[in-house]
Amino acid sequence: MTLREYRIKIGWSTNKLAQEAGVARQTAADAEAGSPIKAETAKALADALSRAYGYEISVLDIQGLNIL
Numbered sequence: 001m002t003l004r005e006y007r008i009k010i011g012w013s014t015n016k017l018a019q020e021a022g023v024a025r026q027t028a029a030d031a032e033a034g035s036p037i038k039a040e041t042a043k044a045l046a047d048a049l050s051r052a053y054g055y056e057i058s059v060l061d062i063q064g065l066n067i068l
Helices: 003-010 013-021 025-033 041-053
Strands: none
Touching: 003 013, 003 025, 003 041, 013 025, 013 041, 025 041
């Protein structure tokens, strides 16, 4: 699944994803759009999704991330 698909499936807005991951809203939106992001940002997003879903989601599980 893509980051957007994970986010929508859990019922989160981009703002909520960003808040849970501890990143700026624009950073989360950029990640969804396929813009390059730092590895630590990708990990923060994956960790936030993992907490929400109740199981581990790794960076590699999120399709379409463009990690620097």
